[in-house]
Amino acid sequence: MATIRDVAREAGVSIATVSRTLRDPDVVKPDTRAKVLATAERLAFRPSHLGRQLAERRHAAAGVVFPDLSGPYYADVVMGYESVAAEVGRSVLICSTRGRADVEKQVTEMAGRCDGLVVLGPAIPDALLRDLARQHVPLVLVARPTSPEQDSVSTAATASGHALVRHLLEDGARHLVFVGDPSTSPDVADRLAAVRQALEASPEPTTLTIHPVDDLDETHGRAAADALLAQPTHGGEPGTLPDALVCANDELALGVLTRLTEAGRDGEVRVTGWDDVMAARWAGLTTVRQPVRELGATAARLLEERLAGTRTTPRHEVLETELVVRTSSTLLGKDHA
Amino acid sequence: MATIRDVAREAGVSIATVSRTLRDPDVVKPDTRAKVLATAERLAFRPSHLGRQLAERRHAAAGVVFPDLSGPYYADVVMGYESVAAEVGRSVLICSTRGRADVEKQVTEMAGRCDGLVVLGPAIPDALLRDLARQHVPLVLVARPTSPEQDSVSTAATASGHALVRHLLEDGARHLVFVGDPSTSPDVADRLAAVRQALEASPEPTTLTIHPVDDLDETHGRAAADALLAQPTHGGEPGTLPDALVCANDELALGVLTRLTEAGRDGEVRVTGWDDVMAARWAGLTTVRQPVRELGATAARLLEERLAGTRTTPRHEVLETELVVRTSSTLLGKDHA
């Protein structure tokens, strides 16, 4: 592999001239430039990123930390991030934390290899986040409660949550069950808060029960459906379903729907999700649409500004969400399909 | 940020001693070691990866190139890859190529930042692959036709494809439609070849029609279903469905199933997929199970061997697949659910 010194020697110039020719061609005399470029071409010279980065004291790379990529949600955020990062010439390092024992080590290691970090949702514990902040690692927090000093991107839960509840109430629902554990993720807590708030604002007497689940995937949605089918609810006899199941995300909701269909009980309870993943459309799932890719893209832009020094004060972007009413939120919705 | 020279000065030793203390503690005298470690701790010294990598002339990172992450398939491969890479202390860079104009530039750029590259499926054109090989970038090809010189990991299509066709024939199917375009991906071509081969081996008279689609996702599956519902097939009148739809992957098949259900025509045609993604289980989709995460993990191990120099001759791993029979491959399968 040819180095800048090889090119300089072959072209009969100094390494400084070679460097200048490649990074700022206008300052070198045209015939020198031509000579250098020809030599570089002939030797197939590719400047070493390591040498360059060391001299420039930057990595030109950013890291993304996420729980995992098995669901569509984080994968989409990562795609949104990556597409913007590639545009601005910044490489993307990834680190998944789900089920990993040495998260702290992995993330610290990664922090040393990039100029900044994007943290998705509950990927890492707060303590580690504070450590990183203390070491002045530029951070962008996505879908995670914001510390005032860190840049963040999140989505608005309140307005859509209220709209969702209003929609359910108008359809006649009074006894709601929220499927999801607010302690697992701040996003979930936000959604629950919005739902609770909307119910409390309602003049009707309503109830809200929380059905906690360990994880936000389809498997746990199915399990939740099974549990609800077996449980007595709201003083009714076993098997009496609540009026509506407000699921913390679409994957849970899809799991619930699948199980209800299998049990022949679909259409007997309103089901809603949150996210509007691709599959939600086909399943007829009423949900709250989040601009997921945009979440990643915005994070990339925020980090870019921060790293370029264009902006030094923290910023908190909140992206709007939108209620998408389909058939799952009305009784016997399956017949309307 | 403290450098090795700061630590050396503070500890009253040379930078060589600091370096040795951190990388090979046994060669320094215990009290020197203690002194250096204490100083390093006090100054919160973190060796710069850039300095180290430049000196060691390696990146300790590998890149993964894939089309995109929107489906579950590549996301899972990436997860499998990442988990192994993290174990062996190698960072993971990602690059998605779908819908990108400057793929060559992006990938070349990435190649300069890592010790090796893993290419998933049809992510990049053959010409670019040859370029990389010519520049001696260590490569592992996943689910892509192997050039004899490059390491590769793929899955066996033949045995399971034969089993799949046998299963369909036994159920009475004679006129099959393959949904998918063999020219879009070598994987698809393999699957089609296996199916065709199995049909030709059958004593029964059978037909195989190819229904090409532009992309292997649910949207295109739905479109394919619509087209088939509208088309005259095998000399029948419009709306006469073929005996079986062999889809190139699960996403297509799930799209097809959804659309058939919506049209109230599910159970009238056998449908099969390929991959066994999570959703296939819930949809009752008969499919060929691929060890997707294992594909990524194996790629990581192959690249590791290659980079460590443990092995210098190319290796081609072929992972086994398995026919998973569920309800979608029998007529009126929906009633058996």
Add this chain to the structure above:
DNA sequence: CCGGTATCTGTAACCGGTTACAAGGTGCGG
């Protein structure tokens, strides 16, 4: 013809580590 200025290029320090080699110190046997 000369000094000044603008343009171009070279020298050398620097980024932050690793490591070959040399040198100093210690302990041992002869």
Add this chain to the structure above:
DNA sequence: CCGCACCTTGTAACCGGTTACAGATACCGG
């Protein structure tokens, strides 16, 4: 008491770039 080997440490070169600064050259007007 001396020579030698071993253990530990320091010196300095090196990895491959960038860039401040200085020096060389050409061109200009006076």
